[in-house]
Amino acid sequence: MASVTVRGSALCILALLNFAFVFITGADFIRFVSFRAIYHNITGDTTLCQDSIPWSVALRDSSVLSSLCVDLGLLVLFTAQHSVLAWPPVKQACQSVLGALNRSAYCCTTALALQVLMRFWQPVTGAPCLWSVRHAPWSIWFPLLCFTLHFVCWAIICSILMIFDYAELLGIKQVYYDCLGLGDPLLLKSAQVQRLFSHLRHPVCLELGVILWLLPALSLDRLLLAGSLSTYLALAHSLDKQDLAYMSSRLIRRLQLCTQPHGGSGTGDHVNHNHKHK
Numbered sequence: 001m002a003s004v005t006v007r008g009s010a011l012c013i014l015a016l017l018n019f020a021f022v023f024i025t026g027a028d029f030i031r032f033v034s035f036r037a038i039y040h041n042i043t044g045d046t047t048l049c050q051d052s053i054p055w056s057v058a059l060r061d062s063s064v065l066s067s068l069c070v071d072l073g074l075l076v077l078f079t080a081q082h083s084v085l086a087w088p089p090v091k092q093a094c095q096s097v098l099g100a101l102n103r104s105a106y107c108c109t110t111a112l113a114l115q116v117l118m119r120f121w122q123p124v125t126g127a128p129c130l131w132s133v134r135h136a137p138w139s140i141w142f143p144l145l146c147f148t149l150h151f152v153c154w155a156i157i158c159s160i161l162m163i164f165d166y167a168e169l170l171g172i173k174q175v176y177y178d179c180l181g182l183g184d185p186l187l188l189k190s191a192q193v194q195r196l197f198s199h200l201r202h203p204v205c206l207e208l209g210v211i212l213w214l215l216p217a218l219s220l221d222r223l224l225l226a227g228s229l230s231t232y233l234a235l236a237h238s239l240d241k242q243d244l245a246y247m248s249s250r251l252i253r254r255l256q257l258c259t260q261p262h263g264g265s266g267t268g269d270h271v272n273h274n275h276k277h278k
Helices: 002-042 062-084 088-120 138-163 172-180 191-199 205-213 220-236 241-259 264-277
Strands: none
Touching (some): 002 138, 062 220, 138 205, 205 220
């Protein structure tokens, strides 16, 4: 019994550490992909692009090409990790080895791949921007508009996560259920949820697309980042009408629960009881 308790405590600690790492990586990713790119334009930083250099010269510059090669390699690393570990044969092999920690380990390695991408990303500053808003008054107002829309998109992404079981999504509930001997929590969910989770875990294609492309200035490395992730999202996106209807009903239900006054659930249960009695 003591060994089971120690094992369960160790698994819970590992799952919570993974959750903290994923949370920190998520905050870093928001800064990397969204606010850092807007901050360059708000502060008037002119080192983001070199508009005076012709494209014919920039595309032959060894520093530009080497930076693009490094960035492309980082994107390949991230997409390979995210795809290979989700491949059913690999997923089953990891499940047999890691057990309840499988989902948590997948999220942790994804966060690690993102950290490597962000830490070693090479900005391309020796080439022109594909577009750049630098003339007043749009040089002030357009970055603020981008900031607002990015904030709204991240808020929508967070609201979408409300529909999902976030603890199960990050692998914490799997560990908790395993310690209590309850089995896989996904098997206890409805058939609609299991169908949705079998082919889709993060339906944020449109919002992330807006975040990737809507910027005051689009540099060459940002074009590579936005184009690669948008293509990957488009190929991996498989949301259908049945999934959309289920998610819409779940979101409406969650919003009703959040806006329900104190004691409202008891009143509703009382009404339902009377209705069934009649």
